[in-house]
Amino acid sequence: MKASYVIKRILLTVFIFFVVVTLCFFIPRIGVTDPASRYYPVQSAGMSDDVYEAIKEQVRIQYGLNGSTWEQYITYLGKLFSGDLGNSYQSGTPKVIDLIADRLPWTLVLSVSNLLISLVIGIIIGTMAAWKRGRWQDRALLNASTFTTALPAFFIALILSFYLGFEWEIFPAYTDQNMVPNFDWSWKAISTVAYNAALPVFAMAIGGIVSYGQSTRNSVIAVSGDEFILTAKSKGLSNNRVIYGHTLRNALLPIVTQFGMNVSGLIGGSVVIEQIFNWNGMGTLFLTANSNNDYPLMMGIMIFMSAFALVANLLTDFVYCLLDPRVTLGGR
Amino acid sequence: MKKVLMRIGCILMQILYAIGRFFKKLWKHKQGRVGLIIVGFLAILAIFAPLIAPYDPYDVTQRAAKGLLPSWEHLLGTTITTGQDIFSMLIYGTRSSLSIGLITGIVIAILGSLLGIAAGYLGGWVDTVIMRIVDVLLVIPTLPLVIVMTNVLGTSYAVIVIVFAAFGWTGLARVIRSQVMLIKNANYVKAAELAGASKWYIMWRHILPAVSNLLIMSTALTSAGIMVAEAGLSFLGLGNPEAISWGKMLADAQSSGAMLFGHWWSILAPGVGIFLSVYSFMRIGLALEEILNPRMRKGSNMIKVFKHLNNTYLDEVFASMDDDSKRRGEYQPPAANLAEVAVTDAAETKPQDPNAGPAADTTSENFEPAEKETGETA
Numbered sequence: 150m151k152a153s154y155v156i157k158r159i160l161l162t163v164f165i166f167f168v169v170v171t172l173c174f175f176i177p178r179i180g181v182t183d184p185a186s187r188y189y190p191v192q193s194a195g196m197s198d199d200v201y202e203a204i205k206e207q208v209r210i211q212y213g214l215n216g217s218t219w220e221q222y223i224t225y226l227g228k229l230f231s232g233d234l235g236n237s238y239q240s241g242t243p244k245v246i247d248l249i250a251d252r253l254p255w256t257l258v259l260s261v262s263n264l265l266i267s268l269v270i271g272i273i274i275g276t277m278a279a280w281k282r283g284r285w286q287d288r289a290l291l292n293a294s295t296f297t298t299a300l301p302a303f304f305i306a307l308i309l310s311f312y313l314g315f316e317w318e319i320f321p322a323y324t325d326q327n328m329v330p331n332f333d334w335s336w337k338a339i340s341t342v343a344y345n346a347a348l349p350v351f352a353m354a355i356g357g358i359v360s361y362g363q364s365t366r367n368s369v370i371a372v373s374g375d376e377f378i379l380t381a382k383s384k385g386l387s388n389n390r391v392i393y394g395h396t397l398r399n400a401l402l403p404i405v406t407q408f409g410m411n412v413s414g415l416i417g418g419s420v421v422i423e424q425i426f427n428w429n430g431m432g433t434l435f436l437t438a439n440s441n442n443d444y445p446l447m448m449g450i451m452i453f454m455s456a457f458a459l460v461a462n463l464l465t466d467f468v469y470c471l472l473d474p475r476v477t478l479g480g481r
Numbered sequence: 482m483k484k485v486l487m488r489i490g491c492i493l494m495q496i497l498y499a500i501g502r503f504f505k506k507l508w509k510h511k512q513g514r515v516g517l518i519i520v521g522f523l524a525i526l527a528i529f530a531p532l533i534a535p536y537d538p539y540d541v542t543q544r545a546a547k548g549l550l551p552s553w554e555h556l557l558g559t560t561i562t563t564g565q566d567i568f569s570m571l572i573y574g575t576r577s578s579l580s581i582g583l584i585t586g587i588v589i590a591i592l593g594s595l596l597g598i599a600a601g602y603l604g605g606w607v608d609t610v611i612m613r614i615v616d617v618l619l620v621i622p623t624l625p626l627v628i629v630m631t632n633v634l635g636t637s638y639a640v641i642v643i644v645f646a647a648f649g650w651t652g653l654a655r656v657i658r659s660q661v662m663l664i665k666n667a668n669y670v671k672a673a674e675l676a677g678a679s680k681w682y683i684m685w686r687h688i689l690p691a692v693s694n695l696l697i698m699s700t701a702l703t704s705a706g707i708m709v710a711e712a713g714l715s716f717l718g719l720g721n722p723e724a725i726s727w728g729k730m731l732a733d734a735q736s737s738g739a740m741l742f743g744h745w746w747s748i749l750a751p752g753v754g755i756f757l758s759v760y761s762f763m764r765i766g767l768a769l770e771e772i773l774n775p776r777m778r779k780g781s782n783m784i785k786v787f788k789h790l791n792n793t794y795l796d797e798v799f800a801s802m803d804d805d806s807k808r809r810g811e812y813q814p815p816a817a818n819l820a821e822v823a824v825t826d827a828a829e830t831k832p833q834d835p836n837a838g839p840a841a842d843t844t845s846e847n848f849e850p851a852e853k854e855t856g857e858t859a
Contacts, residue, residue, distance in 0.1 A: 161616070168617045179633050299760035301709045303716055304752040307731060311748060315740040322740070417622030421713050425735070436717065439628055447629055454622045462620070 158466060162459050169455045174225055177444035178218060185214040212238060213445075234449035238441065245449035248434060253416070254332075256423070256430035258346055260415045263353040268408060270354075271361020276397060278362060279369035287366070294363050297356045303421040306352035310425065313348060320348045326429040349426045353419065357411070364407055368400040375399075402472060409465025413458035492685070499693045506772050513768030519761035527575040536566035538573045538725050550744075557746050561737040570725050571750050577726040578758050581642060581711045586704030588646040589653060594696050596650065597657025598688050602665055603680065608658075615651045623648055624713065631719050638721050641714070645707055653699050657692050664691045694773045701766035705759045712755050727751035 185208055192201045209215040213235055216224070228235060234245040278290045297305075314322020324345040329338045372378065373396050381395045411418075416431050423432035431450060438446040507513035526533060536555075547564040549555050557567035600611040630644040664670060665688070673683050714720050715728030730751040734740075739747045 165613070165616050165620055168613075169621055172617070172621070176629055177633060295760070296756075299705075299756050299763055300752070301712055301755060301759075303713060304731065304755060307735060307748055308752070311740050311745060316743070413620075414622065417625060420624055421717060424717060435625055435628070439632055439719075442632065447625070447632075451621060451625050451629065454625065455620045458620045458622070 154470075155467070158463060162463050166456060166459055169459075170226070170229060170452055171222075173448040173452050173455075174222055177448065185209045185212055211242065212236070229452075234452065235445040237438075237446040237449075238443045239446070245446050248446060249431065249450060249453055252429065252431050252434045255428065256416050256419060256432065258342060259349055259353070259419050259423070259428065259430060262346065263350050263357060263419075264408075264411055264415065266350065266354045267357025267361050267411075268404075271358045272365050272397075272401075272404065274358065275362040275365025276369055276392060278366040279373070280392065282370060290359065290362050290366065294359045297359045302353055302356055303425060305355055306349065306422050306425045309348055309352050321345055322348065323427050324349075324429075326427060346428075349419070349422050349428055352425075353422055361404065361407065364404055365400065368403045369396055372396050372400040402469075405465070405469055405472060409461060409468070412465065413461040415461070416457055417454040488685075495690065496693070499690075499697065503694075503697055503769060507765060507768055510768045510772055512764050513772070516761040516764030516768060519757055520765065523575050523579055523758055523761070526572050527579050530572050530576055534566075534569035534572045536569045538565055538569040540565065551746060557750050558744065560733060560747065561739060561742065561744065562733070567730070567747055567750060570730055571727075571754055573725045574727040574730060574751060574754055575758070577638075577715075577721070577724050578708050578711065578754070581638065581645075582704040582708040582758065582762065585642050585645045585649065585707045586700045588642065589650050589703050589707075590696050590700040592646060592650040593653030593699070594657055594689065594692065597654035598661050598684050598692070600654065601658035601661025602684055602688055611654065612658075615654060618648055618651045621648075624710070627710070627714060628717070628719055631714070636719060636721055638724070641711065641720065645710065649703060649707065653696075653703060656695065656699065660692050660695055661688055664688060667691075694769075698766055698769040698773060701762050701769060705762035705766065708755065708759050708762065727754045 185205075189205050189208055206215065213224070214221065225235065232246065234249070236242040237245050237248060274290060278287045281287055310322040313319045321344070328341050328345055332338050332342075369392075378391065378395055381391050386394070419428075419430065420432035420435060422428070423430045424436055427433070431454075435447060435450050437443075438450070504517070507517055542564075547559060547561060549559040549564075551558045555566050555568065557571065559566055560570075596611050600608040626648060627644050631640060634640045634644070670683060670687050673687055678686075711720065711726070712728035712731075715726040716732045718729070718732055720726055720729060728751070731748060734744070734747040734751075739745075
């Protein structure tokens with residue numbers, strides 16, 4: 150990896166983050182002259198205008214909406230620099246960053262286990278399908294991919310919660326948001342979380358497994374036509390050695406790209422699923438904020454998700470460069 | 482004024498001609514025909530919904546008929562809280578899904594082609610600005626962004642279409658840009674440049690026809706994606722509150738306790754609707770891709786969506802590292818064969834060529850036997 154490439158890439162990331170923050174700051178202010186206006190109390194009959202103005206100013210200060218828009222923007226950027234995303238409009242005005250930190254682990258439980266399960270099972274299934282190319286295993290994967298690409302994940306989740314949750318009562322269809330009040334890494338806490346997370350993770354993973362399976366299958370088939378595979382076979386290597394030692398290793402490069410894209414969508418991708426299963430994560434936090442018109446919280450979540458995606462993209466690019474040195478040469 | 486109208490007429494004729502050619506090719510393709518038939522069926526349902534639906538789906542006054550089981554009077558029963566006829570709602574739901582999917586798909590095609598062609602052909606600062614906007618929009622999570630926008634601007638259909646279009650053109654613009662960067666080095670473009678043609682003329686008459694195939698294919702695929710997204714949005718209760726849509730039907734069924742009462746049909750019916758519409762559009766898109774790109778005929782079908790994504794992403798990685806605009810276009814992205822097809826097709830589309838129609842047909846017939854190769858074993 151060349152240093153100039155790394156620096157250029159990091160500078161670009163910082164620039165994009167700055168634009169995202171600016172967007173997130175100005176979107177809620179579209180067409181609103183005074184964002185604090187909805188929090189003003191009603192002016193009672195005997196109240197003089199001076200006193201009412203003072204009360205309004207007090208409200209503006211409480212919600213951090215005092216000063217002109219540009220002053221607010223500068224303050225917002227300054228606060229952001231020290232990791233402060235502002236205060237929520239909820240009662241008690243808790244810090245946005247605290248609310249996010251509270252919910253982030255719950256979302257990560259869902260999405261990380263979803264990603265790992267889809268990756269591992271997908272690669273295994275995909276390699277099998279490529280090995281049995283044209284036989285029933287391959288066709289089954291193809292048909293499954295047809296269905297899962299056209300069916301939205303939330304519909305799969307609904308069907309799962311209907312049958313596994315309500316009809317057969319195997320897994321909870323509607324999770325208790327307070328299932329583990331104090332998570333202490335005990336076996337009981339972990340198993341409760343796993344039991345409650347089973348359905349949402351499964352609903353999300355079905356699509357992921359099939360898509361990883363298909364990418365792996367095609368990538369493996371593409372690589373297995375190469376000459377070094379023929380060489381390996383003609384050397385007399387065993388089938389397993391050829392598949393796992395030579396084919397799969399070279400076929401995994403496109404999977405890294407797909408994995409990177411999925412990592413960048415790790416916290417933003419489960420909004421609907423969390424809503425269906427009443428999961429106590431970032432998605433439900435965002436939807437509650439939306440129904441309360443809690444703009445600082447919504448914008449804080451969006452900025453956090455974007456920052457996460459940016460860092461993930463950056464890391465994916467660097468990992469890709471390490472794995473495939475041709476990329477750094479700029480395709481010349 | 483007259484000149485402008487003539488120009489617009491020319492463009493419309495070109496587009497119509499291209500679409501007509503595609504329908505012909507699609508009908509010959511087995512998978513494409515399946516997609517076309519389903520889309521036609523859904524379109525008939527949507528257009529003649531008031532004639533087909535047995536009840537008024539907006540009628541929420543049938544208090545006596547709440548939560549009925551399926552019978553010959555109510556084919557799929559009625560909703561639990563309001564007593565609306567689910568079968569009629571299902572038919573009316575076709576309207577919102579298809580119209581939003583198609584209209585947004587077309588708006589995205591226009592936006593994406595304009596910006597993609599501008600970025601790819603003009604290069605320089607135009608390219609830089611457009612690609613940085615793409616970078617920003619790709620990073621922000623789409624669904625939350627759309628939710629915020631509908632919160633700020635309201636949830637009418639116009640807003641939903643505008644928001645989806647404003648944030649959905651990025652993928653198409655990237656694909657078109659990488660194609661244009663290949664096409665602009667083709668000899669016929671160079672010849673037009675040497676002959677003194679203006680940049681606008683070249684973009685309209687040479688580049689746009691060359692990427693029109695790709696454009697129509699992507700429109701089908703993006704429409705399918707938008708349908709899923711719209712269903713998700715209305716499932717969250719953030720779609721148009723007055724309209725009947727499949728996502729909203731699912732949300733109503735879930736919130737009114739259809740699961741507790743065991744009314745599985747009220748969940749399954751809208752799901753089948755979403756599946757059919759998305760599936761048919763995807764089929765059409767993938768069939769078009771196979772028709773346009775014979776090399777893709779080997780291998781399976783659905784993976785092409787992912788393969789497509791991977792290719793464009795990789796291409797972006799390469800391009801971002803190579804900011805020297807002189808060197809742009811030298812690198813051949815993996816989807817290079819698409820451009821070959823596009824270039825040859827563009828040659829056929831030229832109005833001076835009288836053999837345009839038949840020539841296209843013979844090429845598509847040549848592809849037919851390759852269908853059998855997919856079943857071969859390794």
